[in-house]
Amino acid sequence: MSVEIPQIFYYQYMPLTKEQKTKIVEELKDKISRQKAIVFGDITGVKVSDLTALRKEMKKNDSELKVAKKTLISKALKENQMDVDLKKMQGEVALGFGYGDEIAPFRTFYIFSKENENLKILKGLVGGEFYEQEQALALAKLPGRQELLGKAVYCLSSPLSGMVGVLQGNIRNFVYLLSELQKVKS
Numbered sequence: 001m002s003v004e005i006p007q008i009f010y011y012q013y014m015p016l017t018k019e020q021k022t023k024i025v026e027e028l029k030d031k032i033s034r035q036k037a038i039v040f041g042d043i044t045g046v047k048v049s050d051l052t053a054l055r056k057e058m059k060k061n062d063s064e065l066k067v068a069k070k071t072l073i074s075k076a077l078k079e080n081q082m083d084v085d086l087k088k089m090q091g092e093v094a095l096g097f098g099y100g101d102e103i104a105p106f107r108t109f110y111i112f113s114k115e116n117e118n119l120k121i122l123k124g125l126v127g128g129e130f131y132e133q134e135q136a137l138a139l140a141k142l143p144g145r146q147e148l149l150g151k152a153v154y155c156l157s158s159p160l161s162g163m164v165g166v167l168q169g170n171i172r173n174f175v176y177l178l179s180e181l182q183k184v185k186s
Helices: 007-013 018-034 048-060 070-079 104-115 133-140 145-185
Strands: 037-042 063-067 093-098 120-126 129-131
Touching (some): 018 063, 018 070, 018 093, 048 104, 063 104, 070 093, 093 104, 104 120, 104 133, 120 133, 129 133
Antiparallel strands (some): 037 093, 037 120, 063 093
């Protein structure tokens, strides 16, 4: 009977071979090249079960969570021409990659951080521009793309529906006037 070691434990506590490190860096490079946004989070003290739930939620939002050592993350970022000093970031770093909606990984991290005080947003990257913690938290509090599109449609349709109501009122009054004239003639 073999026992499977969770990925997070393996990457953070077990020594990695050079081949494993190369594989992780290549995987991170691929994810970094495909992303629209990255959220850098501190997962120190977060339970594996909570990280699994976070992974599942991120997958629903076309996002992905990846945990690796800071040195490997730094190397993958540098190979993608991104200069981030992860040594200044406290704790164990996890990356949330957003492939569809740029705000989705930030919002998912933020929602989970409300339930788990150990999970913290450290920094963010959207469209090649880095954001400090305060700015990343502001992004996390923005409504989602679908919600913003819905609000925009409502704002555009509201004046139109008001105008239709006014025009219908004039037609209704005209029909009422014609019916009253017909009663008078009869």
